[in-house]
Amino acid sequence: MxxxxxxxxxxxxxxxxxxxxxxxxxxxxxxxxxxxxxxxxxxxxxxxxxxxxxxxxxxxxxxxxxxxxxxxxxxxxxxxxxxxxxxxxxxxxxxxxxxRLCPEEKSICAQKLGALARAIHQLPNTAYRLDLYQVINDYLQRVPAVTKPKWQLVVDDPRVTQALRRLEQDAPRLCHNDLTARNLLYKQEQLVAIDWEYAAMGSRYFDVAIAMEPLPLESQDAFLSAVFDEQPDSDLVAAGKLIARLCTLLWQQCFDTDSLIEASLWPAQSKAI
CATH class of the missing domain: 3.30.200.20 (Phosphorylase Kinase; domain 1)
Structure with a gap:
């Protein structure tokens, strides 16, 4: 200190x-x-x-x-x-x-979160593109050795490979890539984001999947409508959710040992998406 x-x-x-x-x-x-x-x-x-x-x-x-x-x-x-x-x-x-913006004791509004994500996606392009293959493999290298073989099987799941390919083909936009509740604050009535270290060009569908994880199911359609002009692509929504969940679980294995989930629970986790 x-x-x-x-x-x-x-x-x-x-x-x-x-x-x-x-x-x-x-x-x-x-x-x-x-x-x-x-x-x-x-x-x-x-x-x-x-x-x-x-x-x-x-x-x-x-x-x-x-x-x-x-x-x-x-x-x-x-x-x-x-x-x-x-x-x-x-x-x-x-x-x-x-x-300095202090957290407020109020729930995150799905429409305001969607408007924030949409505005972020309209920011100027950068040279760096998020490589989800690299992110997943880098996390996998940090996973404790005793559980690594089981997580390797998860990463090798054909559904993961297919989802990564779909996201890779999506037109890249600037994304925050970590719009979780802990990274959201209110400035008066405006929702703003902090901790931009994962910001990069990438698929909006991965970005919104990270943001959408804690939202109630009944709020998710309103959130997606606030993000996209067009009808969201259901296959890309599903792909984003699958990879976002996998990245979150691997990140927890590396950096948040209080929230660990066993690799054996992945089938149930992925089927719920």
Whole structure:
């Protein structure tokens, strides 16, 4: 924790360079940890409650160069009101000072979530495309050795191969790829997204499948209608759901050991999709 404090203190000393209107009048004071996710900790700034500092404490991305890509996508999104505003970025220590938005005790509206996903898909294209084959194989390499053979059988399931091929053929758009409840906040009545480290060009159907997982079945049609102009492709919806579920389960094997599901349960998991 001492090293983290030193890194954050160094960032706070650059306060005159921060992109803020109006500018700060005094050096910020580091506060306490007020939120922590699988990869980041958020710190309050004691004399600037509208700001927070985000420090990476563990990488949950398997692809090199993810931080630079995240900041690029986050900046585009913030410019459109789809993400918190960024005040300062330390690229070396991977620290971000940004607008502080506090979670609200209200359920996620399916239509607002769909509108957010749709707006993200209209952001400028980037050079990086999400390779779902690589993501799955990278996760598989991190799975504990004792369970790896069983998960290898899951990955080799012909339904997985077919779903990946369908998604690969879909026209790519910029996607957030992690629009889960923990990455959604309200800015007044506007739903916005945080944690853009998985943002990349890819299939909208994978993106919406990740977002749709926690939604009640009765809300999913309204969500999809808010995302797509046209009638959603039912085969791509099914493919997205299958691969999203597999990626979530493999991610949990690697990074969230409190939520583990045995590979033997995959047949039931996949049939429910």
């Amino acid at each position: 001492a090293a983290a404090t030193d890194q954050l203190t160094a960032v706070l000393s650059t306060w005159r360079q921060w992109d803020l209107t109006p500018p700060l009048e005094a050096i910020p004071v580091l506060g306490a940890v007020w939120a922590e996710g699988s990869g980041h900790r958020l710190y309050t700034l004691a004399n600037n409650p509208a700001l927070c500092a985000r420090l990476r404490h563990r990488s949950t991305s398997t692809v090199a160069g993810g931080f630079a890509r995240e900041i690029s996508a986050w900046t585009h999104a913030a410019n459109r009101g789809l993400a918190p505003q960024i005040a300062y970025v330390d690229n070396t220590e991977e620290i971000v000072v940004c607008e």
